Amino acid sequence: MIIIGEKINSTLKAVRPAIEKYDAAAIQSLAKKQADAGAAFIDVNAGMFHGTEPERVAWLVETVQAVTDKPFSIDSPSAEAVAAALKVNRNGQPLINSITDEKARFDAILPLALEYKAKLIALCMDDTGMPETADGRFAIAERLIAKLTGAGVPLSDIYIDPLVRPVSTGPRYGVAAIETIRRVKTEYPDAHIACGLSNVSFGLPARKLVNQAFLVAAMAAGMDGAILDPLDTKLMSLIWAAEALLGIDEYCLEYLDKFREGLIEV
Ligand code: THG
DSSP states (O other), X not given: OEEEEEEEETTSTTTHHXXXXXXXXXXXXXXXXXXXXXXXXXEEEOTTSTTTHHHXXXXXXHHHHTTOOSOEEXXXXXXXXXXXXXXXXXXXOOEEEEEEEOHXXXXXXXXXXXXXXXXXXXXXXXXXXXXSSHHHHHHHHHHHHHHHHHTTOOGGGEEEEOOOOOTTTOTTHHHHHHHHHHHHHXXXXXXXXXXXXXXXXXXXXXXHHHHHHXXXXXXXXXXXXXXXXXXXXXXXXXXXXXXXXXXSSGGGHHHHHHHHTXXXXX
16 A cells, blocks of 8 residues: 555644644654555645745754655645745656646646656546545546656546545545545556545544444455555554455565554554
8 A cells, every 4th residue: 555644734723833833853753654654655634824935844844854765745736935945856757746737736836747757636526526426436537647747747647535524524535535446446456546534534423433443345346546644553564454355465475564564553
């Protein structure tokens, strides 16, 4: 599973003050811990700081890069913030989180992805909004894949986000995301999925349990990437167990390694 570590996010009450005060040690601790726990990308988000978002994301990227070789994921709808982050990249190929099929956003973000050869998370939404059904989401995924690959983005650099919405607000939202994942991975096996988990449980008690159930169902449908908290040891254990069950982890070697390292938590 390609894990995008979600902890460096200005919407988190515990993290926002560190971004506010430019507290490098606190940010670096989160970056290092997530990288050590298995994150392939470190997501950075300063979206709560209107006006100063570009300078704060640039600072976040530089601060993170001082302690890890992992590439970042820049979590912003703003082309200005995305550009500021890309400009200071010196790790591997970064990930833009995200592009959509909204005309203005697509036209602003695509040139940045091409200029900096970045990977892209593509959200299944357009100027008409977020489709309710898997059919509607898959149609947008296909259009985004056609437009992006047509512009020169390799299919394997595209991460489709099926849009996870709370099952408490629509009984079909879980299945809409899961069926979108299944269809994308069936029709475009070389494309990846990048799926947030936590929205699915919004408004319900024992949210972690609901997130865990969704994770396994989505992995069974082909989800190979997710935005999540890699410091959640139970969630990580569940990923390793599911990979063993789904034949992704041949002979359970990874699972057994993690167990020997004392990392499997029941
Ligand atoms: N898709 C894409 N990008 C995304 C999301 C997505 N970026 C933002 C979000 N969703 C993923 N990032 C986070 C970061 C932190 C938390 C959840 C998602 C989180 N939330 C706690 C909760 O929900 O209970 C607590 C909030 C708090 O402590 O203030 O930890 O879907 N492409």
